[in-house]
Amino acid sequence: MQYYLYFKAFHIVGFVSWFAGLFYIVRIFVYHAEADDKPEEMRDEWKKQFALMSERVYKIIMNPAMMITWTCGLLMLGFNHSILQQNWIKVKLVLLVLLTAYHLYCKKIVGKLKRNEKTYNSFQFRLLNELPTLFLVSIVLLAVLKDVLNFLYLFGGVIAFGALLYLIAKAYKKSREKNQK
Template sequence: MNLYDLARGLHILAVIAWMAGLLFLPRLYAYDVEQNAKPEPLRGEMQALLRLWQTRLLRIILNPAMILAWGFGLWLIHIDVSARGAALLAEPWMVAKLIGVLLLSGWHGFLAAQRKKIAAGTSKYSGKFWRMTNEVPFVLAIIMVLSVTTEWTFG
């Protein structure tokens, strides 16, 4: 086993954990927001449980997985640039991948900020919004994975 294979395997594992959390958290938000239409005794207990799950998902899975995905990804870039040269970073497929990573990280930040707003009752988003945007990470993942596996270029 070489270092590149190790870095790639660890990166894939971290991304799987990150994606799982990013796909699940909006669903928890949808359930939470929809509790507002229910009577208080049921709503309070369920929202407390949902908010506990949201907090734990962010702190125990999502945040560490994102940090590890970034760390192992940067390690992969370092190995690739050392072997193939810095021009690699300007390749269209790599630019698409890096933009996808930035967008995914931004989505992660948005979700983290929304947890606090949902808990405070100040979020303006509905359950329908959370269900509609639930697939944002997967669409970005499709673009990033296909970019990296095909290493497409123009021309």
């Protein structure tokens, strides 16, 4: 039982670090996209720096944190495999697979930025940066409320929260454009 608590502690440390990396890397993508608006003599140097930063965040923070999260989570399931009979953990595992796909998609973007290929504009990256928030809220609610939570309400709430984040991002974009004039 004592090992289970260590795995749980490191699982929490892992997912906190993983989400920190997921939030930070897409913020770097935003800055990389905004470098196109800088004077030409600065643009290439800034883009190289942001590409390097995103590559380091991916390799040094995100990958190890994801591996710690998955490893400790699976070890916890190994010590308490009866938990797999509960519906909330099945939904959580599906969300984690989708989050891992998002993680790998970020790797694809890191490669494109390194090769200086066209990706998204800064607004699109800002929207992409909200996806981990939706995953975080969903996963934490599942882990805390477990089967008490009605999954349909959770899904509806996450969709509504995502729509709210989109509206906030649109308003922020409009405000920035207004202030630039």
